[in-house]
Amino acid sequence: MSIAELPRSTTSPVFERMSPTKKAEVVRELSDLLGVRYVLHTPYDLMLYEYDASIDRSRPDIVVLPASTEDVAAIVKIAAGYNVPVVPRGAGTGLSGGAIPIYGGIVMVFTRMNRVLEIDYDNLRAVVQPGLVNLHLSSALNPQGFYYVPDPSSQRSCTIGGNVGENAGGPHTLIYGVTTNHVLGLEIVTTDGEIVQVGGETLDTPGYDLTGLLIGSEGTLCIVTKVIVRIVHVAEAVKTLVAVFDTMDDASNTVSEIIASGVIPAAIEMMDEMILQAVEADTHAGYPMDAAAVLLMEAEGLCEGVAEQVEQIVSICNKHHARAVRIAANETERQLFWAGRKNAFGAVGRISPEFYVQDGVVPRTRLPYVLRRVSEICDSYGLRVGNVFHAGDGNLHPLILFDSQIPGEVERVRQAGHDILAVCAEVGGSITGEHGVGIEKQEEMALIFNEVDLRVMQQVREAWNPHQLFNPGKLFPMPGRCADMKQL
Amino acid sequence: MMGEIETFATAIQRSAPDIQVTSQADALRNYTVDGLLPRVVVTPITVEQVAQVVSLANQYDLSVLTRGGGSRISVGGLPERIDVLIETNRLTQLLEHEGPDLTCQVEAGLTLAALQAQLATKGQWLALDPPDAEQATLGGILASNASGPKRLRYGTARDLVIGLRVVQANGDLSRSGGRVVKNVAGYDLNKLYIGSLGTLGVIVEANFKLQPLPVAERTLLLTYPFAKYAMQTVIAILGSLLTPSALELIDPGAASDMNDFFGLQLPTNGYTLAANFEGGKISIDRQMDEARLIAGQHAALISDDLTGEAQNRFWEVVREHTQGTVTCKATMLMSQVAPYLETVEQVCHQHELEAAIVAHAGNGILYIELRPGDATLRLVEAIAELRMHAQQAHGSLVVERCPIDLKRRINVWGETGSDFYLMQRLKHQFDPKGTFVTGRFVGGL
Numbered sequence: 001m002s003i004a005e006l007p008r009s010t011t012s013p014v015f016e017r018m019s020p021t022k023k024a025e026v027v028r029e030l031s032d033l034l035g036v037r038y039v040l041h042t043p044y045d046l047m048l049y050e051y052d053a054s055i056d057r058s059r060p061d062i063v064v065l066p067a068s069t070e071d072v073a074a075i076v077k078i079a080a081g082y083n084v085p086v087v088p089r090g091a092g093t094g095l096s097g098g099a100i101p102i103y104g105g106i107v108m109v110f111t112r113m114n115r116v117l118e119i120d121y122d123n124l125r126a127v128v129q130p131g132l133v134n135l136h137l138s139s140a141l142n143p144q145g146f147y148y149v150p151d152p153s154s155q156r157s158c159t160i161g162g163n164v165g166e167n168a169g170g171p172h173t174l175i176y177g178v179t180t181n182h183v184l185g186l187e188i189v190t191t192d193g194e195i196v197q198v199g200g201e202t203l204d205t206p207g208y209d210l211t212g213l214l215i216g217s218e219g220t221l222c223i224v225t226k227v228i229v230r231i232v233h234v235a236e237a238v239k240t241l242v243a244v245f246d247t248m249d250d251a252s253n254t255v256s257e258i259i260a261s262g263v264i265p266a267a268i269e270m271m272d273e274m275i276l277q278a279v280e281a282d283t284h285a286g287y288p289m290d291a292a293a294v295l296l297m298e299a300e301g302l303c304e305g306v307a308e309q310v311e312q313i314v315s316i317c318n319k320h321h322a323r324a325v326r327i328a329a330n331e332t333e334r335q336l337f338w339a340g341r342k343n344a345f346g347a348v349g350r351i352s353p354e355f356y357v358q359d360g361v362v363p364r365t366r367l368p369y370v371l372r373r374v375s376e377i378c379d380s381y382g383l384r385v386g387n388v389f390h391a392g393d394g395n396l397h398p399l400i401l402f403d404s405q406i407p408g409e410v411e412r413v414r415q416a417g418h419d420i421l422a423v424c425a426e427v428g429g430s431i432t433g434e435h436g437v438g439i440e441k442q443e444e445m446a447l448i449f450n451e452v453d454l455r456v457m458q459q460v461r462e463a464w465n466p467h468q469l470f471n472p473g474k475l476f477p478m479p480g481r482c483a484d485m486k487q488l
Numbered sequence: 489m490m491g492e493i494e495t496f497a498t499a500i501q502r503s504a505p506d507i508q509v510t511s512q513a514d515a516l517r518n519y520t521v522d523g524l525l526p527r528v529v530v531t532p533i534t535v536e537q538v539a540q541v542v543s544l545a546n547q548y549d550l551s552v553l554t555r556g557g558g559s560r561i562s563v564g565g566l567p568e569r570i571d572v573l574i575e576t577n578r579l580t581q582l583l584e585h586e587g588p589d590l591t592c593q594v595e596a597g598l599t600l601a602a603l604q605a606q607l608a609t610k611g612q613w614l615a616l617d618p619p620d621a622e623q624a625t626l627g628g629i630l631a632s633n634a635s636g637p638k639r640l641r642y643g644t645a646r647d648l649v650i651g652l653r654v655v656q657a658n659g660d661l662s663r664s665g666g667r668v669v670k671n672v673a674g675y676d677l678n679k680l681y682i683g684s685l686g687t688l689g690v691i692v693e694a695n696f697k698l699q700p701l702p703v704a705e706r707t708l709l710l711t712y713p714f715a716k717y718a719m720q721t722v723i724a725i726l727g728s729l730l731t732p733s734a735l736e737l738i739d740p741g742a743a744s745d746m747n748d749f750f751g752l753q754l755p756t757n758g759y760t761l762a763a764n765f766e767g768g769k770i771s772i773d774r775q776m777d778e779a780r781l782i783a784g785q786h787a788a789l790i791s792d793d794l795t796g797e798a799q800n801r802f803w804e805v806v807r808e809h810t811q812g813t814v815t816c817k818a819t820m821l822m823s824q825v826a827p828y829l830e831t832v833e834q835v836c837h838q839h840e841l842e843a844a845i846v847a848h849a850g851n852g853i854l855y856i857e858l859r860p861g862d863a864t865l866r867l868v869e870a871i872a873e874l875r876m877h878a879q880q881a882h883g884s885l886v887v888e889r890c891p892i893d894l895k896r897r898i899n900v901w902g903e904t905g906s907d908f909y910l911m912q913r914l915k916h917q918f919d920p921k922g923t924f925v926t927g928r929f930v931g932g933l
Binding site: 190201204233262263264302305390433445449453455 | 644646656663666667670674679680683688726731771820851905
């Protein structure tokens with residue numbers, strides 16, 4: 001069915017909220033299944049699940065906490081029977097509104113399914129439950145000298161299931177890839193309530209790569225109940241450097257030249273003056289407050305390789321007029337450099353009551369142009385912007401500072417965000433490198449995909465989730481949606 | 489029906505006069521797939537022409553098969569019928585290669601070798617090393633998910649493709665992914681198209697992320713009396729700080745082949761483990777030393793060291809050895825490889841067959857060549873047993889190459905799994921009319 005054939009939604013939502021009678025029935029059935037303790041339905045309890053780390057908000061009608069895959073399947077069958085939508089939720093750290101139940105319905109929380117089930121060090125695999133916190137997985141593996149590679153900045157809270165839903169990245173994706181490069185198989189529950197294994201412990205399973213298709217599908221195709229991950233040995237050596245520049249262009253050009261020279265650092269992060277000031281006031285990591293840009297870079301591998309890489313990097317920094325280059329002397333200093341970067345978003349709270357972070361990607365060589373445009377765009381709307389981002393893969397995070405008390409400010413921020421993504425699309429980039437489309441960028445999908453491209457994706461959803469039971473209203477542009485659903 | 493094909497051919501020539509359309513029986517004989525002749529072969533010059541051909545085929549209810557270099561055209565089950573064969577060898581443009589971005593955009597008919605030659609001018613390469621690089625096209629490599637020994641370090645097509653342009657069953661041209669290395673916008677359709685053997689669409693363009701060419705490369709060759717010790721070494725190396733690019737296991741049967749047919753000089757009384765290291769010179773020296781130490785702890789008998797032309801030649805021979813008359817690709821966990829090799833020996837002995845095996849040991853992927861290739865009934869039984877054992881080891885066995893006679897009696901892919909109905913639903917969405925030839929993919933899709 002093409003987009004043209006789908007019933008055009010006007011202002012009426014895909015699902016109506018449940019009537020009190022219906023809700024009571026559903027609560028009763030779910031309570032019979034899980035026990036009353038694990039079925040939340042009072043306003044006070046539900047309030048905690050109406051928001052995530054994005055700016056959208058919507059209260060679920062019911063929140064359930066399953067303990068097993070069988071629970072999940074049974075819940076889905078009940079939901080399907082009553083035609084109530086289901087939204088899976090990890091830790092609620094998502095930035096694009098993936099876990100927001102915009103039509104109400106049931107939010108499924110995985111805090112009771114948070115264990116490591118198996119670790120096979122010889123075969124470099126582990127099997128985990130979706131509610132497991134990302135950092136806890138690596139912590140479980142560290143004693144044997146292994147870890148799980150994808151490390152989003154929110155890893156102290158975010159879950160593996162959430163990572164799978166968004167195909168999460170982090171600062172170290174340049175060499176190592178993102179979630180989809182480290183997951184071998186999944187156990188899922190479909191919209192029919194069927195439990196299905198996709199992929200597996202071994203490679204090249206015959207048939208379509210359903211695992212690859214499902215990763216990053218933002219909870220709109222299936223619910224993940226088990227994840228088979230690849231684990232790797234921790235690197236022998238890691239060296240972290242900070243390079244300080246007086247112009248953004250120098251910093252951007254340094255990044256391009258490092259990559260072009262054949263050195264691929266494990267991480268290259270960039271922070272601009274605005275962010276540096278906030279970060280330094282917050283973390284006292286030794287970042288300069290008056291530089292135009294700072295590069296935080298990491299080289300990882302065998303000692304010999306790392307030493308060579310660091311030498312190359314330093315030389316290129318100096319070639320592009322770096323004011324200073326500092327190599328972390330020990331693990332403490334290294335952690336401090338990173339703390340500054342990973343807490344950047346929080347630190348911005350010091351200099352602005354609110355901020356809005358975008359997530360565009362552009363080819364590295366277009367970074368200088370795009371950063372200039374970002375600055376121009378925010379200027380034109382009278383907004384301040386700070387930049388902290390994964391320069392190595394061209395993934396920007398402009399932080400637009402605002403005060404929602406100022407009349408019209410919120411609308412200007414929304415426009416600026418849109419315009420920035422339009423520039424990313426203009427230079428052949430993408431509208432999201434790691435945060436996902438969710439609610440936030442569903443309209444902007446049309447900036448990079450045309451009608452045919454979107455129709456093909458709709459086909460996929462039609463095959464897996466024909467009645468939009470799972471996470472409805474996300475990912476695709478929605479003609480005529482209720483204006484008040486979007487906060488910004 | 490002759491009329492249909494003629495009408496179709498006429499329509500093609502009218503819409504694109506410079507497309508080559510071949511329908512003479514003599515010429516068509518060059519394009520058989522498992523003994524089946526297509527009724528017409530079309531050779532488009534542009535991506536838009538491919539779209540036109542598919543669109544017309546869809547309108548006339550004709551089935552379409554796409555052919556790149558033809559090196560893996562026989563992978564998969566027997567095709568039901570082939571009306572139109574689209575040849576992609578005129579789509580050979582390198583559309584974009586941004587050095588500092590480490591990305592490129594190519595048309596699907598370019599061969600891997602031709603692409604690597606162009607990328608090398610800027611000191612880069614696409615980290616894919618399947619066999620037959622001179623013949624295999626990027627489109628074919630992606631559609632059949634071909635890979636080689638260095639997948640251990642760099643992954644396979646799914647880890648290297650960042651965007652695709654695909655002609656849909658109705659002739660629409662669509663894009664998936666994009667031109668940047670990090671992208672989570674929308675569903676990851678790249679993963680769906682890769683390995684789908686042309687059943688969901690025709691890949692016409694591909695965007696890749698690239699690697700800088702390594703500064704230096706060396707290969708360590710180790711010999712073991714038993715596969716068990718070689719695999720212990722593999723597990724130990726992968727559990728250490730070392731970062732090999734490839735770890736290949738060669739059994740005595742394969743070693744004999746390589747000596748007899750390609751002039752190598754591998755020991756034929758044991759198992760050879762080849763470990764490839766890439767990087768800076770000092771780092772490689774150290775890795776070679778430490779790998780030798782680990783190997784010594786696991787009863788390695790002798791070791792040798794390859795560089796330069798000898799190294800290139802060695803790996804070329806190893807890659808080509810995955811393409812015999814009857815080749816089974818078995819996958820399993822690394823810890824299962826040694827026991828499985830014993831099983832292969834027993835099964836072969838039982839059925840009076842011989843095996844020659846090359847394995848991507850670090851990935852648990854074995855290419856098992858069985859001989860003689862015409863012992864059809866014995867092969868049917870042996871394959872069934874080998875497949876059962878692979879499945880018990882949580883893996884699979886796919887018969888990648890075999891004579892048509894054998895193919896008629898077996899299921900090359902194995903039984904479908906619990907997720908097959910979901911694959912059927914996807915196929916139904918993408919190609920409801922069955923425009924793309926059926927019978928070749930899993931479950932006959």
